[in-house]
Amino acid sequence: MAEAHQAVGFQFTVTPDGIDLHLSREVLKHIYLSGVTSWRKRAIRFKNGILTGVYPASPSSWLIVVIAIMSTIYARIDPSLGMIDTIKRTLSVSGYMTVQTQTVLSAILFATGLWLSLILMLRYTLKTLLSYHAWIFESHGKISFCTKLWLSLVKMFSGRRPLLYSFQTSLPRLPVPSVDDTITRYLESVRPLLDDEQYNQMEVVANDFKKDQAPKLQKYLILKSWWATNYVSDWWEEYIYLRGRSPIMVNSNFYAMDLLYVTPTHRQAARAGNAVHAMLQYRRKLERGEHVISLLLLLALGVVPMCSYQMERMFNTTRIPGIETDFVQHLSDRKHLVVYHKGRFFKVWLYYGGCHLWPSELETQFQMILNDTTEPQPGELKLAALTAGNRVPWARARLKYFSQGANKASLEAIETSAFFLTLDDEVHGYDPDKLGSLDLYAKSLLHGKCYDRWFDKSFTLIAYKNGKLGVNAEHSWADAPIIGHMWEYVLATDCFHLGYTEEGHCKGDINKGLPPPTKLQWDIPLECEEVIEDSYMVAKVIADDVDFHGCLFDEFGKGLIKKSRTSPDAFIQLALQLAQFRDKGEFCLTYEASMTRMFREGRTETVRSCTSESTAFVRAMEDKNTTRLDLFRKAADKHQNMYRLAMTGSGIDRHLFCLYIMSKYLSIDSPFLKQVLSEPWRLSTSQTPQQQLNMVDIKKFPRYVGAGGGFGPVADDGYGVSYIIVGENLITFHISSKFSSPETDSYRFGQNIRQAMLDIRALFDQKDKKEKEKEM
Template sequence: MAEAHQAVGFQFTVTPDGIDLHLSREVLKHIYLSGVTSWRKRAIRFKNGILTGVYPASPSSLLIVVIATMSTIYARIDPSLGMIDTIKRTMPVSGYMTVQTQTVFSAILFSTGLWLSLILMLRYTLKALLSYHAWIFESHGKISFCTKLWLTLVKMFSGRRPLLYSFQTSLPRLPVPRVDDTITRYLESVRPLLDDEQYNQMEVVANNFKKDQAPKLQKYLILKSWCATNYVSDWWEEYIYLRGRSPIMVNSNFYAMDLLYVTPTHRQAARAGNVVHAMLQYRRKLERGEHAPRMFNTTRIPGIETVLCASPHPQIMFYVLSSPPLLLRDPDFVQHLSDRKHLVVYHKGRFFKVWLYYGGRHLWPSELETQFQRILDDTTEPQPGELKLAALTAGNRVPWARARLKYFSQGVNKASLEAIETSAFFLTLDDEVHGYDPEKLRSLDLYAKSLLHGKCYDRWFDKSFTLIAYKNGKLGVNAEHSWADAPIIGHMWEYVLATDCFHLGYTEEGHCKGDISNGLPPPIKLQWDIPLECQEVIEDSYMVAKVIADDVDFHGCLFDEFGKGLIKKSRTSPDAFIQLALQLAQFRDKGEFCLTYEASMTRMFREGRTETVRSCTSESTAFVRAMEDKSTTSAQRLDLFRKAADKHQNMYRLAMTGSGIDRHLFCLYIMSKYLSIDSPFLKQVLSEPWRLSTSQTPQQQLNMVDIKRFPRYVGAGGGFGPVADDGYGVSYIIIGENLITFHISSKFSSPETDSYRFGQNIRQAMLDIRALFDQKDKKEKEM
């Protein structure tokens, strides 16, 4: 064991002459190097704390202010208008200083106060500038004078080299929309889904709410917005994610895929070694304030009881509740630690602890490969109950929470569970082969299912993310959703894949580059003592998870007929184009329209996460009906398409700038439960199912790879599980100029859905919309 290996470096023997102490120079060297690394990290964090604390100014600017003040004093000019003299007279220690020292000390105090005041003024000025959102509503390629002036001022007041938290205090708060605006937009969004009688009833219920209950709820919500940094985010995280008691596997967690066409090495241990090292480099940048927080060293810890019945998936709102949130207790919580120095690896039913540091530094990729190969070569059998232990994180939350308290709160089980929950992240060395293979029809479908749920017991679904390395060298990530949204994982994943392929590289034999230090302690096999009763709980959780996993119908659709390049030439937003294609595909698939969810970001506000764009509009339904009506001309269809696309773009911009519908209604609903106000309108709104749930995966956030030069080094994006029992979940990524990948999920148990069929409908819808532009271009050439 590694502990025994390290212990030999420090020994002592009791003799008649006293204690004979033996110290190992090698061990002392590692202790020294670890101490140096620790203090270096503390120094970096302290420096970053100062830099972010005074941003957009810099510490050196204080010296400039002090020098300028002192210069004016020696020039017999008083810039303080008498304040320096006042400070000098009121200083309690003035009797112990010379007159000149008093003057200098008073000038420094005045300069510091002036400097801090200037920082506050700069921050509030920057916050006012960042509250300007008119630029986002301007036509593409047309920038008004106000926006040009705004850009200039933002550059002036933004300072240089911002760090992770530099803009935190300058970001504006998310505004609370007016109730009248939210109700109006809500009624507009449901109009195409209701007949006249249903719409009139909804209008009456909405107007009654607006008149009777909304004013009181709105006042309290505005008060919350003044007290909280973001009036949505804390409730969204708690009630949508952490209070859900049903499984988070499939329902909440999401996945990200490896490079689509390229596998840098087919050696499983080598690929894992490079990528883990790249992740450690990324974490170092995070610790230095250069990247996103809470990604590493983070675990979701289960709670036991809750009265609130919420779906764990972010794209499903609340169902009917029976009691106010004041009675709720013991939700899950997110545990975030700092600077964890190990990860836990799962392989063929065994858990291993691997140290990430040696001699005060990160392990090199070649050293990590050696560690992972040792695990792959280990032939020991899993201990009783160990094989499917992780199924506890895949099943219902209450049995897992109770088992955790009863069976994992002491002894070896507690120590081993702590090793998992406090690890930097979780790694699965999978014994299967997956990845995209154009020769195999369902390769992408099986790859997606494996990343989303695997065998239901070979991913630790509570970890912020699980890295999955397959036998053929392919990779993937399964991410827990409560701590952050997909763009955060996407940012890290782009960095890791680019670093793996273009910076670290491999030898000709496919191994990691670099030497291996002698004396590297081997991985530590975690020990378990799992009684039969606990094994039964594990098996029950596994069966619950397996039913969910077996019901997931996945289809990965690579659309390479055209992409962003051609769409932009048509002067249309690629996102609006795809959303309208999805509406057309949905109508052809089911013969009706449905409430549609599209995720948008509210990152322009402090602690902003997501908002909903309701993509099914009166304009989009008019376009779809025209496409299915043989009597309409191409020109008429194209005109309706333009109107629908403009409408969608405007709704997306409203959502991004804090004028969305659903988060406001969600918070009004939570407030109504706190105040014990029964609202039929809010109950109905928040129980409506999203039968088409969509999300776009961001691409090229870092621009570390020039995909024009390296077109095969593109990611395949990621996806999520089905949202409604009889609906579709669709994630899509616009890759470069000529490729769009769709990840489509539904449930086998629904007779109304078929993911492959829906993928074919999307493909045909995309082609049919393109044909409208082709016909237009053809007519223009003929003229």
């Protein structure tokens, strides 16, 4: 044990001559280094805290203001309009300072107050500038004079070299849309899905709500928006995620895949060692706020920052089950990791002598676990199934069986760990020669065996037997782009910075004095084993029902789509609408996730991709209408406008959601809101962000591309589709549905998507062909 290893450094014996004290220099050295590292970390955090606290000014600007004020004093000019004299008279009451000292101190105090006032003014000005969103609605490549002026002002007021959290206090609050706009856009979104009679009924219900109930709910919501940092995010986290009592495995958690074509080493322990070390490097920068914001976050026109709030809880975070609601537990710097392998849990220390373990040292630790042949303790094998089943049985079992003794200590080790690692005993990854390899890989990442991932951790790193990696992430604390950013950093650092030896091992020397991994101890009674088995059976039914298909579309990609002067996202969304219609013969309510991180603590908004314009285009495609290309462009423009509205806080679904929550608090029964929130999303889609960091040049290294990630089906009879636009010539689709639904088939839907993409491209090919014939 680590504690026993450290204890041998301090020994004493009682002899007739007194106490014989023995101290180990090696242990004292590591104690000293640990303390130095800790204080250095505090100093860096303190320094960065000051830099963030005074941003967009700098600490040196305080000295400039002080010198300027002192200069005016000696020039017998009073820029304070008498305030310095007032401060001076107050100080003279003490009687302990000379007149000159009082003058200098008064000038410094006034200069400090002036400096703080200037900082507040700069922040307010920057917040006002960042509230301007007209730029996002302008045509690509055509920037108006107002936007050019705005860009210049934002750059001027943004300061130099911002840190990760520098812009947080300058980001605007998410605005509350007007009820009239929300109702109008809602009715517009459901028009293509309802016949005339159904639409007229919906219109009456919506107008009644707008006239009778909405004004009161809206007033309270506006009041909340003034008081809360973000009027949506806290309720979204609580009611959409934490209050859910059904399993989070498949239903909520999502996954991210490894590099598609490259596996830098097939040694499981070595790949895990590099990945864990890269994560520790990332965490260190994150905790110190040292990630450069221009590299970290998505930027619009190179100057608009995104909110960094979600990143704070990436590590040392666990979702704790409760009877009525869960809560997210986030701790400060954690120095250990818990590893699962073949039914056993091991605790691995991540630091030695105050420093992170090197990749080679981590590889040795993980190899020890792989070599361990001990059997799981009674109840240990499927213990993690508790996190995969229903939340209430898990919450009750946690209170009853894990509140004392060895169980409490071992569970605490898991829940307080930096993150969770599974050394999987299976082989997975994309193999072009093996049919369905991507499907099995995705299902393994999404649910595994239902008991070999700790689904409550902020994320579980999964290292497979053949060296492939993946991540399963809990959803309540953050959205996919946050995990995606960290994952890009890890993969790039693993391959291009850390690397491996010729034999596939991690580089670096090994400290043979490291304490070995500690096996967690459990004392699980039979009653608890029954609860574990019940949770496992619930989870297994869900996992076995997931019908997954991974579709690699390499006929064309972003490059060709942009040449057609169309947004790649709009192109794909219209292809999904065409595929959906061909798959089921009807249209459905479609969800596309959009981010709202231009606002403080912003998360997501919904883009309702099924519109009157998109349905007109789809019908024209099926009828071979000659106006298909014109209808496509109209539908694409409509989609782009809706996406922009969602990004700028003018979406409809989060507003309606918050109005519904407010109606519950005020005990107001609203048939309209009930109907809106009960409508199923039979097609739920999301685009995985690519190259947030630009650490890898895809043109130079075309095989070092990620495969993206995905999620489970949202509706029992619907599809979940995640897609990633990789480079210029590849789009990967992750399609999920349920075997239990006779209406869905993920492979069939993937084929429909492929054909829809090709058919839309053919429209542009025909246009190009006609234009060439005219020129001839």
